[in-house]
Every structure is written in C-alpha cells, then in structure tokens.
Amino acid sequence: MKNTHAIAIDLGGTNLRVALVTREGEIGERIKVPSYERLEGSLMGAVKQLLANGDVAGIGVGLAGLMNKERTGVEVSPNLPAIEGTPLAERLREKSGLPVYIENDANVAALGEAWRGAGRDFRNFVLFTLGTGIGGGIIHEGRLMKVAAEIGHMSIIANGVKCSCGSYGCLESYAAGRAILGFAVSALEHDSESVLRSFHQGNIYKLTPEDIYTAALDGDILARDVLREAGRYLGVGLANIINICSPEAVILTGGLVGAWNIYIHEAIREASRRAFKQLFEKVKIIPSSLGDNAGILGAACLVFCNAEKE
Ligand SMILES: [Zn+2]
Secondary structure, three states, rough: OOOEEEEEEEEOOOOEEEEEEEOOOOOEEEEEOOOOOHHHHHHHHHHHHHHHOOOOEEEEEOOOOOOOOOOEEEEEEEOOHHHHOOOHHHHHHHHOEEEEEEEEEHHHHHHHHHHOOOOOOOOEEEEEEEOOOOEEEEEEEEEOOOOOOHHHOOOOOOOOOOOOOOOOOOOHHHHHHHHHHHHHHHHHHHHOOOOOHHHHHHHHHHHHHHHHHHHHHOOHHHHHHHHHHHHHHHHHHHHHHHHOOOOEEEEOOOOHHHHHHHHHHHHHHHHHHHHOOOHHHOOEEEOOOOHHHHHHHHHHHHHHHHHOOO
C-alpha cells in the first residue's frame, strides 16, 4: 500500500513535536524540535528527515493560534509569534511537494480524540484543553467544526480582569493554570498558612500547578480552596458550553486533568447547578485517553481524513 504515513506536526504553546504516523494511528519515528528559536528551519529539517524514512501521503499541522481564513497559517499566535502571518502551508508544500493541512492545535487535539481516543464513541463532543490557558475544539456530527472554538476566552465576568486577548473576565483568567497559581500566590502574599511555603526553598513565585495539587492531596486547606475556586469557574464555562452545544460528551485534556478529584469534581458540581438539567443529564464529562499524543494523532488525521474526502 502506498503513502501509508503522515508527517504529523504539533506546534502547541509548550510542545513542539514532529512524528511519522501510520493510517492506523500508530506513532512511529519522532523528532524532537529543539526550541522555538529558528522554528521554521528546524521544522523543515525534521520534515526532510522523515520524508527520507517513510512513504508519506501528506503533512498535517496543529498550530497554537487563531487560524487565517484560508487555514494556511495563523494570523495571531501569542505563543508562537515567530510564525504569525507566515504562509507555513505554502512553505511546507514547496519543500515537500506534498499536500499540507493546517488547523488550530486544540481543534487538532479534538480531531485526534475523535479518530483514536476518548471521542471515538461520540458524534458530538467538545474538547477542553486545560493547561496554562484553556483551548477548545468542537466535533459536530463526526466532523471537526472549523471555527475558532476559543473556549478559554468566553467572558464569564463582565467586569473581570483584563485578558491578553483584549477582553475582560475570560474563563482562562479564572480557571486555568495561570489563574490557579495567581490565586495561590495572592493568598500566600497575604500570610495564609500553607505547606506550599516549604516548596522551592520558600520561593512562592516558583510554585507550579502540580505543586498546588500535590499540597491539596496532602490535605492543605489553601491548596484545596484554590483548586476548588478555579474548578467552580471552570464549571461556569462547562455549563455555558453544555447549554450552547448540547454535546454527548465533554472531553478534558491537559496538565490540569491530573487534579481531577478536586478541581474537575468541583467543576462538574458547578456545571450541574447551572446547565439545563436535561442537557447535563445526557452529557458525559470524561478525561482524554490520548493525553499528549492527541495533537500528533489529530495532525495525522488531518492528512488521512482530508485525503479520503478528496
Ligand atoms: Zn481572553
């Protein structure tokens, strides 16, 4: 069988991965792209290397940022400013002679879950990526909705804090990793008692969301309160999405999903209070089954699924 692989590229806010993926969704050779510096050059090098080692049908790219209308690159990418406005699809096509498909990274992760992950059993679901910020992707009637799905930037507090996107009171400013740290540091600056003070030789500015969860699991009251507070806000966002999209499932992925027992439980409880009862009863709120691999698999799916359509 010819063209049995896709070159899958995952350029998220924190992860840069390039890999060969088979039509069956098996991840083969991976190449680590060393850093954001000279990103385009390193990417082209990685693609060249994989082209030599596999029989390739096309290149799929998941990219952090707001896609341009033609879906050939990103218009705005706070995490990858070096490629803002770059005609990435065109450059990759020129280099490889292959079809190139580009999509927003959270959308691609949703596609990955739909193809080979926790979304396989659902025709309609919404993916939340819970990390430093919050992203989203929507699968409708088995297909990726090619919309922005910037779930993290739904405003949940009209007069809330200013967001980097220009709006106020965005969900991610209250419910994501950065917010969790902000709540914790602010409480610690105001002399709250907590085991967190013993972390990082007492440097509270070095705390990570994982530290907060570790402390919460140890019964630390401040850490538990912080995670519950962020969880409540996440629940507001969940309820909004459930009411708007009436999905069969909401799939949660990203580093913060590790804090399921406190943070996500609280979010689900809050959503149950706010969403339409009939809609909430039908929705399954579940963790991703692919984790970090959703982006790579989704990028491969862009190639294989688009090729099937043509
Ligand atoms: Zn925002």
